[in-house]
Amino acid sequence: VLPAAAAQRDPAGRDVHWASDREALWNAAERAEKRSNARVAREYELALPHELTKTQRLALVRAFAAEIADRHGVAVDFAIHAPHRAGDERNHHAHLLATTRVIEPGGLGGKAPLEWSDTNRRKAGLGPAKEEILALRARWAVLANEQLLGQGHSIRLDHRSLAARGIEREPGSHLGPAVSGMERRGIETEVRRRL
Template sequence: MAAKRHLLSMLHPASRLEVVLHSRADGRSAVKSAAYTARTTYRDARLGRRFSAGRRTGLLSHEIIGWTEGAEALWNAAEAAETRRNARVIRELRPSLPRELPLQEQVRLVRGYCLWLRDRYGVAVQADLHAPRFLSRADEQRLRRGGSKRADEQYLKALFDPERTNQNFHTHLLMTTRRICSDTGAFGEKTRELDDRKTGPEELLALRREWEKRANAALKRVGAEARIDMRSYKAMAEAEDAPEGLVAQDHIGPRRSARSRKKLQKDGVDTTHAGQRRQQIRKNNDELWQNWELLRSLEREKARKEASAEIAAQREAERKQQAESERQRLASARTRDEADAAFARASQFESLRSEDPLHRAISAAFEAPHEFDGPQDEFSEEVDMETCEAPTKPHREPVLQVRVEKVRVRQR
């Protein structure tokens, strides 16, 4: 049970939402990025080039929100709306998806979040949900050779197997950097509130909070105990929801991930520099979590005992105060009727002392022990258990004695 509580208290691996800006200054093309995440082929009219990513696998869902035409038309229009050489055409969000959610719930979560982005900022969004990577490339190729419904079911089942994949379900959300008119489809003003130095951090925090709220609601809906937390380690430590000193893992990217997988398949251990660093960070974080959980458990037990003692002391003080009040009420009674009425309302007394001889005798019997003035008998003296003999019961003569006599009967 302690191990289970520890795992639940640790930060969920899906507590991640990365924001990436695609700029022409970096040599990026919105059409190329969209083709890569959609695992398909698009032609960039501005550059006169065709970008293909159809050989890549792992696409589980593709959807366009806030735009009536296809994705290729969307991003060519987005490129045409920009004139500057260093223009930002795409703002990409990369949230991780909890592995506890079935695929249909993951798609539902992503769609709902994209609709929220459209309504809040007036943008169009391309949502591509990607599968986790298989630990064995041959295993993935064998599962994807099928094509039948049964093969697809086996492939989806394998995705959720931690022995076969890295469980890294995630989605790429490509947002336009300009608002789009819902009636005409024309590109309007820039979403400057996301780029402003003052409002940008606040909007980024709002993006994370909304994703956290929706993801946790989906986890609760499917009955999963896991929850994600989009706060930073520093913010969690300041709120006393996590230990201090936790280190966030760096995103190693596809190239370093490929090198780590090769080392893992060849040697059984990831000996790359990035892999060793991740293992050391994970080990240190786990130790911090375990020590913090133990300390919190001790503090909760101490607080529980202190609270119980405080409640008991408070109740005893209230009882004494009530008893003193009832004593004063009884003492102020002038007649027997007033005393009886005060006693009837009292809750701290079991009997009422009166001038009745019987009550006086009973009270005297309970107030102090009395010495017996009569003769001492054998039971009032100390007995030596080694030499003492148990008293024997005196033998009593029977009142009637049975006597048997033989009688001789004469026969005739």
């Protein structure tokens, strides 16, 4: 998904269609960075409501990717994963990769403001990047809840932590696919014993 995805043009009306080619996009992202340990993408992992159909989940992910692209001027590539057949059938999720640099005609430009240091963000009149990430999480919840409501589902997502919601309990621990698979087969694990 490109900024202003419908027109696939930058604000000056120049063509940025080159970034629609995944290979060209990610090769350009690699070439744009000079340091061997530079970040070339920002990843977002989204839990998708299993109550929605495949088509509805795709529309939801596309809408969120377009908002990230338009808000930050970056390209966003995504993949939607269905649950593993031996896993939890509700585990629909998506991985989004956003370029860390702004999309321009003929290549990638400078770092997107989300990637700037908080000092540089302050100089530009922006808040800390952490606040921007929280705003994106909140926006995801709004989009997902609008889709759920539109499809007649009563369940809602909340992007806030348990503590922020006033819920006094420890968050669950992520077991991972190997441990989860063992437990589904009735094998007791050391990880579960420690919990």
